[in-house]
Amino acid sequence: MTLIGCHHCDAVAKEPWVPDGGSAICRRCGATLFRRHRKTVEVTLALAVAAWILLILANAYPLLIFEIQGQASESTLASGVSALWRQGEYAVSAIVFLTTMLAPACEVLLLLFVLAPLHFRWRNPGGVIAFRWVERVRPWSMMEVFLIGIMVALVKLSEMADIRPGLALWAFLLLIPTLAGALALLDPEIVWRRIEETK
Amino acid sequence: MKSSTNALGGRHTQCSICNLVMAVPEDVAAEQLGCSRCGAMIQRRKPNSLPRTAAFLLAAAICYIPANVYPIVEITSFGYQQSDTIISGVIYLLLHGNLALGVIVFVASVVVPILKIILLSMLLISVQCRSQWRPRDRARIYRIVEVVGRWSMVDVYVVTILVALLHLGSIASVEVEQGAIFFSVVVVLTLLAAQSFDPRLIWDPIEDGDE
Numbered sequence: 295m296t297l298i299g300c301h302h303c304d305a306v307a308k309e310p311w312v313p314d315g316g317s318a319i320c321r322r323c324g325a326t327l328f329r330r331h332r333k334t335v336e337v338t339l340a341l342a343v344a345a346w347i348l349l350i351l352a353n354a355y356p357l358l359i360f361e362i363q364g365q366a367s368e369s370t371l372a373s374g375v376s377a378l379w380r381q382g383e384y385a386v387s388a389i390v391f392l393t394t395m396l397a398p399a400c401e402v403l404l405l406l407f408v409l410a411p412l413h414f415r416w417r418n419p420g421g422v423i424a425f426r427w428v429e430r431v432r433p434w435s436m437m438e439v440f441l442i443g444i445m446v447a448l449v450k451l452s453e454m455a456d457i458r459p460g461l462a463l464w465a466f467l468l469l470i471p472t473l474a475g476a477l478a479l480l481d482p483e484i485v486w487r488r489i490e491e492t493k
Numbered sequence: 494m495k496s497s498t499n500a501l502g503g504r505h506t507q508c509s510i511c512n513l514v515m516a517v518p519e520d521v522a523a524e525q526l527g528c529s530r531c532g533a534m535i536q537r538r539k540p541n542s543l544p545r546t547a548a549f550l551l552a553a554a555i556c557y558i559p560a561n562v563y564p565i566v567e568i569t570s571f572g573y574q575q576s577d578t579i580i581s582g583v584i585y586l587l588l589h590g591n592l593a594l595g596v597i598v599f600v601a602s603v604v605v606p607i608l609k610i611i612l613l614s615m616l617l618i619s620v621q622c623r624s625q626w627r628p629r630d631r632a633r634i635y636r637i638v639e640v641v642g643r644w645s646m647v648d649v650y651v652v653t654i655l656v657a658l659l660h661l662g663s664i665a666s667v668e669v670e671q672g673a674i675f676f677s678v679v680v681v682l683t684l685l686a687a688q689s690f691d692p693r694l695i696w697d698p699i700e701d702g703d704e
Contacts, residue, residue, distance in 0.1 A: 297514040299507035302632055303696040304537075306505050306514055323632040323696065360658045362665055369657035377656045383669045389677045390653050393646060422531050426510050433684065436643050439601075443650025446598055449591050450651070451658065454570055454665065486511045490530055 298483070300327055334481040335488060339409040341476035345402045348469035353395065356460035357444065360451065370462065371395055397435035398473065404428050405476065412488045421489050425482075432477070438470050509536050539691040546617055549686035554610050556675045556682065563672035566652050570665040578672055579603065579648060601644040602676075609645075609683045612638050613690060623698040635692045642687055645680045649673065 296309040303323035312318050318327040331337065356368035371394060378387035408425045411418035444463065451457050506517050508528035515529065526535045564576035577585070579602050587595035612634055619631060652673050659665040 297505065299505075299512055299514045301509075301512065302636070302692045303628075304507060304693040305696075306507065323692075324629055325632065325636060358654065358658060365664065367658055367660060369654060374653040374657035377660065378653060378669065381656065381669050383674065385674055386649060386652070386669065386677050389646075389681060390649060394650070426531060426533065429510075433639075433643065433688065436646050439644055439646045440650045442594075442597060442601075442644075443647050444654060446586065446594055446647065446651045447654040447658070449586065449594055450655070453589075457658075483512065486513070486530055 298327060300325060328483050329478070329481060330484075331479050331481040332484060334479055334484045335409050335412050338405060338476050338480045339413050341472055341479065342402055342405040342409065345469060345472045345476055346406060348465045348472060349399060349402055351465035352462045352469055355462040355465070357462045357466070358448070359458045359460050360455060361457070362455035368460065393434055393436040394440045397431050398437050400431050401428065401435045402473070402476075404431065405480075408485065408489075412485070412492065415492065417492070421492075425485060425489065428480075429482070435473075437466070437473065441466055441470055506535055506537060508533055509539075538693060539689060542689055542691040542694060543617060543621060545689040546613065546686050549682050549689060550610055550613055550617070553606075553679050553682035553686060556679045557606060557610065560606075560672055560675035560679050563675065564670040565648065565672035565676060566655060567668040567670055568655065568659065568665070569668070570659075576670065579676060582648065582651075597644075598647055602648045605641055605645045606679055606683060609638050609642050609687070613683070613686055616690065616695070620694045620697075625699050628695050628699050631695050632692055635687075635690065635695070639687050642680070642684055645683070646677075649677045649680065 297306050298309045298318075299306050300320040300323060302325035303320060305320055305322040307321065307327075310318050312328075312330040314330055314332055317329040319325070320327050353371050356370050358369050360367050360369070375387050375391045375395065378390065404424050404427055408418070408421050408428065410416075411421060444466070448457060448459075504517060505514050506526070507514050508531060510533040511528060511531040513528055513530040515526065515535075517526065524535055524537070527533070528535060561579055564578050565582070567574060567576040569575075583595065583599045583603060586598055616631060616635060619626065652667075652669055655667045656669060659667045
């Protein structure tokens with residue numbers, strides 16, 4: 295018999311058997327205890343690899359191309375951050391950098407670093423620390439919010455000038471469901487058990 | 494001895510990092526244990542949860558005022574200047590732009606921050622008073638606050654994209670104003686407040702009977 299605990303209210307219960315894709319709900323507070331995905335290591339690893347490729351594309355190419363009276367300007371993720379920095383808005387620049395570049399990159403890299411060794415059965419002494427950080431970084435990664443920001447900017451600027459989506463915007467559109475899927479299919483309990491087995 | 498349905502009840506404790514449930518030997522305090530699976534120190538409750546949450550909330554509430562009073566951007570195009578506050582930007586979007594997007598931005602940047610400050614303060618007070626009032630609903634409110642808070646960043650990102658795109662000298666340029674700083678600080682402070690709050694405290698006064 296395995297006991298599991300609820301993150302939200304600290305209730306302890308016997309672990310119920312749940313089919314893949316199903317979830318267990320805490321009887322006491324109603325929070326989700328876990329979503330069972332026995333193949334989580336493989337599936338999340340595959341999605342994390344895809345997310346990493348998309349993340350590079352989303353950072354390397356322009357997001358939006360803006361044309362006004364024959365003059366064009368492009369914006370990438372990094373150019374927004376650096377433009378804020380040059381205007382002396384250090385705090386805003388740092389927050390945007392953290393939430394749209396650093397945290398998503400860390401999240402994907404940490405997942406790769408934890409899951410690839412588990413899948414290939416390599417020894418990975420850093421896996422425990424890295425997986426602890428996955429949950430900590432998660433709230434700071436806000437790519438999906440950034441996407442809404444892009445759409446609002448598109449609407450605001452479309453009256454002023456010609457504005458076209460760049461390659462990075464399409465990468466972004468694919469990246470968001472990929473990363474969301476990777477995290478939704480992550481079953482931490484299974485990962486912790488696999489980490490413990492390989493120790 | 495408290496009931497064993499709660500990990501604080503004595504016999505078991507739970508690792509706050511990896512969720513492993515461990516038996517606690519009788520002569521050992523749970524805080525002296527390290528988690529046998531992930532090696533983290535056992536913390537039954539987040540340390541100083543209430544004072545930290547209160548401090549972040551107070552700071553957020555103070556910054557909320559200048560965040561809404563000062564403009565967040567000043568856009569110059571063709572020699573014409575226009576400065577926008579959070580509210581005027583939302584109104585513009587509702588009137589001239591896309592209604593659906595306008596509603597999202599209105600909820601994300603006007604409703605969510607203030608609602609988050611109010612709801613977290615209420616949770617804080619209810620925990621401080623060891624209230625037993627509808628713990629399930631209060632737990633749900635906390636979970637919603639936790640999920641929704643991040644969407645307030647939308648306006649900060651819009652400003653970022655405008656700044657990145659509009660740097661064409663006299664034709665079009667954007668200047669970030671103080672409001673944007675205060676606003677992004679409010680969002681980060683409310684995120685930190687939500688993270689410091691420990692929802693397990695809601696359940697601590699409620700121990701018996703219901704299970």
